[in-house]
Amino acid sequence: MKPAPFAYAKARSLDHAIELMAKDAEGRILAGGQSLIATLNMRLSAPTLLVDINGLSELKGIRRKDGYLEIGALTRQREAERSSDVARCAPLVAKALPHIAHPAIRNRGTIGGSIAFADPAAELPACLLALGGEVDVAGPAGMRTIKADDFFKGLFETALGPSDVLITIRLPAATAASRAGFAELARRHGDYALVGLAASARKDGYVMRDVRLAFFGVGATPLRARKAEAELEGRALDEHRVEAAALALALDLDPAPDVLASSAAKRHLAAVLLKRVARQIDEPLL
Amino acid sequence: MSERFHSITVTVNGEQVRERVDARKTLVDFLREDLSLTGSHVGCEHGVCGACTVRVDDEIVRGCLMLAVQCDGARVDTIEGVSDRGEITDLQQAFAERNALQCGFCTPGMLLTAQELLATGGSPGRAQIREHLSGNYCRCTGYHAIVDAVEEVAKRRAGGSK
Numbered sequence: 460m461k462p463a464p465f466a467y468a469k470a471r472s473l474d475h476a477i478e479l480m481a482k483d484a485e486g487r488i489l490a491g492g493q494s495l496i497a498t499l500n501m502r503l504s505a506p507t508l509l510v511d512i513n514g515l516s517e518l519k520g521i522r523r524k525d526g527y528l529e530i531g532a533l534t535r536q537r538e539a540e541r542s543s544d545v546a547r548c549a550p551l552v553a554k555a556l557p558h559i560a561h562p563a564i565r566n567r568g569t570i571g572g573s574i575a576f577a578d579p580a581a582e583l584p585a586c587l588l589a590l591g592g593e594v595d596v597a598g599p600a601g602m603r604t605i606k607a608d609d610f611f612k613g614l615f616e617t618a619l620g621p622s623d624v625l626i627t628i629r630l631p632a633a634t635a636a637s638r639a640g641f642a643e644l645a646r647r648h649g650d651y652a653l654v655g656l657a658a659s660a661r662k663d664g665y666v667m668r669d670v671r672l673a674f675f676g677v678g679a680t681p682l683r684a685r686k687a688e689a690e691l692e693g694r695a696l697d698e699h700r701v702e703a704a705a706l707a708l709a710l711d712l713d714p715a716p717d718v719l720a721s722s723a724a725k726r727h728l729a730a731v732l733l734k735r736v737a738r739q740i741d742e743p744l745l
Numbered sequence: 746m747s748e749r750f751h752s753i754t755v756t757v758n759g760e761q762v763r764e765r766v767d768a769r770k771t772l773v774d775f776l777r778e779d780l781s782l783t784g785s786h787v788g789c790e791h792g793v794c795g796a797c798t799v800r801v802d803d804e805i806v807r808g809c810l811m812l813a814v815q816c817d818g819a820r821v822d823t824i825e826g827v828s829d830r831g832e833i834t835d836l837q838q839a840f841a842e843r844n845a846l847q848c849g850f851c852t853p854g855m856l857l858t859a860q861e862l863l864a865t866g867g868s869p870g871r872a873q874i875r876e877h878l879s880g881n882y883c884r885c886t887g888y889h890a891i892v893d894a895v896e897e898v899a900k901r902r903a904g905g906s907k
Contacts, residue, residue: 460790467768467814468747479747489815496810497791500771508747509768511815537804561880563858564792566804567811648879 462499469511473597473624476512480622481599483508488624490533490572493564518571518626523548530628532571532594537562539570548632550744551590551639551659555582558641561649571625574610577617577680580651582643584611585681589639589657589673592630598623611680633744636661640739642732643676646719652676653720656732660740665695667740672733677714677725684711687733701737705730753817757782758826766813773797773808775816776823784824784853788882795881798854799823805861824853833860835901839894847885854881859895868903871896 467489470476480486486508489495498504512518518533521542528548530539539545540556559565559573559582573583574594587594587607595604598620605618612618619625633639643655653676660670670691672684690704714725754763757780764779771790776782776799788796790809797808800822827833833856839845846852855878862869862877869877874895875888883891 461771461774462769464749464767464769466747466749467751467812469817483747489812492812492815493792493807493810496771496812499769500790500809509812513815557876560792561795562861562877563795563798563805563807563880564810567806648876 460500460502462496463502463505465499465506466508467511468508469514471514473515473517473626476510476515476624477597477599477622479508479510480624484621486510488512488575490575491535491567491569492572493560493568494572494576494578512624518624521545523632526632528630528632530570530630532569532575532625532627534570536565536568536570536573540565549586549590549630550633550637551641551657552583552586552630554639554641555586555657558582558643558645558652558655559649564649570628574628575617575619575625577611577615578651579614579679579681580653580655580676582641582652582655582657582675585655585657585673585675586641587628587630588681588683589659589671590630591659591669591671592628594625595627595629596623597626602626604629608683614679616679634661635743636663637744638662638667638740638742639744640736642735642739644728644732654714654725654728654732656729656736657681658736658740660691662741662743666693667691667696668693670740672736674712674729674732677712677729682712684708684729684733686710691737696737696741701734704737705733708733751814751817753814755813755816755818756820758822758829764813768812768814770813771809772799772801772806772811772813772816772821775813776808776821779813782823782825784828786850786853788850793880793882794851795854795858796851798857798881800827800857805857824857827857827860836860836863836894836898839898840891843890843894843897845886845890845894851881851883851885855883855891859891859898863895863899863902866903868899869896874899 487506489509640658643652655675686707687704786796788794
């Protein structure tokens with residue numbers, strides 16, 4: 460199918476983008492467009508205006524700053540995949556990126572676009588949540604910072620207001636003690652996940668600290684499995700511990716069935732992934 | 746300006762073209778309908794099948810997931826241009842010799858996607874080739890012959906005999 464008609468404007472600056480968005484209640488930001496244009500083609504959405512931010516070079520780029528990795532929202536997924544800074548400072552993101560669609564899509568798709576779109580089965584929102592990162596947002600009232608735990612509100616719904624632009628993703632840079640694990644199950648490589656898990660932790664001697672388990676594909680938003688996290692927190696990851704955490708998932712997750720899997724199947728798969736990821740986070744990153 | 750119609754200047758296969766386009770027109774429809782470059786195919790129209798693969802500023806993209814209006818000032822290369830300048834002659838020959846195409850609908854996208862992988866150099870293994878081509882659907886060949894052809898060209902190019 461073809462998109463319904465809409466107007467198009469190329470933003471000349473961040474302020475210009477916000478101004479354009481404020482003028483049109485049915486406007487949408489066009490970043491990489493790899494989800495948005497597909498929904499337009501299928502007429503699942505019909506905005507009256509697209510505000511193209513692709514020319515805003517200030518939203519691109521990856522930098523290390525004060526113990527954090529900052530990724531400009533408009534940075535292409537492919538660029539992040541090739542970045543040595545991402546590999547070193549955000550190994551969880553580096554593990555997740557190859558699972559996103561296919562190279563031709565990652566050439567266009569952006570880091571910020573994936574987070575702002577907030578598909579419940581997408582990889583990057585879960586990574587942001589697992590790492591306890593935050594995002595900078597610019598809007599009509601100025602700039603603000605939103606923590607990952609407060610960002611994802613509902614199905615395709617975030618803390619972004621109608622005229623807000625996501626500008627930076629900030630992740631705590633990995634240290635020698637950091638651990639990251641990522642696994643997902645999809646019918647074919649590059650598909651959205653049936654169930655996925657992004658995890659981060661810090662190894663302190665033999666035990667794990669600051670365990671964060673962010674599941675995706677099991678609810679309206681990426682979800683932290685807090686009961687399972689508690690089972691692993693401050694403990695060594697032996698078989699019994701991991702089994703206890705997997706059992707705790709029954710309290711954390713209540714996945715709705717979808718066309719691909721029943722609720723019971725998703726629960727089962729979530730436990731399988733937890734065991735795989737537990738092995739990953741027990742090992743040093745490098 | 747927030748308008749529906751825009752004038753764009755695009756360098757397509759080395760030639761500059763200036764056209765007026767509706768904002769909602771996708772890049773692949775622009776190439777096919779306005780410029781009669783019908784080598785890029787329209788399959789699923791939502792980014793899944795890869796038949797519309799073209800290059801924009803030297804990177805492969807989905808022609809159905811980019812708007813023509815976004816290509817103002819960009820360089821676009823299609824299978825016609827890449828083929829005419831001989832960049833993938835060896836790959837095209839290998840596809841023909843190995844029966845890596847039957848109906849041919851996916852072939853332009855397959856070739857451009859394979860070429861992107863091959864252009865990075867080295868000698869990718871079969872798993873890597875499959876992974877790189879995973880976003881391009883072929884409903885005829887079962888992929889085996891396509892992977893054979895790409896692997897053969899990778900080896901030949903790495904061997905220095907072009």
